[in-house]
Amino acid sequence: MQSDTEVAELLRHHGINPTLQRVVITRIIYARATHLSAEDVFRLVNADDRRVSKATVYNTLGLLADKGVVREVIADPNRIFYDPNTAPHHHFFDVESGELTDISADQIHVSGLPPLPTGAQLEGVDVIVRLRPSKR
Structure with a gap:
C-alpha cells in the first residue's frame, strides 16, 4: 500500500476520516513495515518540512490502534511501538x-x-x- 488513495480507503474501511495528516502518518507506518515508536513517526512525518504537531501524531496513532489499523506493542515501559502487522x-x-x-x-x-x-x-x-x- 503506497498511494494516498489506498491509505485513505484503508482508513475509511476502519471508520476513520482520512485527513491529510492521518494519511501521511498511516502511509509512513505501512511503508516502513516495521515497528515504529511515536517519536519515530513524529520525526519521519516532519522530515519533509511538514509541520505536524506531536499531539496530532500521538492522537492519530491512538486512533489507528483503537480502530485496528495498527497494533500497539508495549515492549518497553517507556515506549510504545506501532506495528502494521495486525495478524496474531x-x-x-x-x-x-x-x-x-x-x-x-x-x-x-x-x-x-x-x-x-x-x-x-x-x-x-x-x-x-x-x-x-x-x-x-
Missing part, C-alpha cells in the same frame, strides 16, 4: 538496541492460562521475549 503474532525485543522483531504465532504455544475472571472473555495473548546480546 509475538515479538522478540532486544533490550539494548530497542529493536522489535516478529515471531510467528505458530512458533509459540501458550498453555495453562488461569481461569478468567467472571464476565471476561479472552481477547488474545501477546508474548514478548526480551533479549540481550550474549557476552563473549
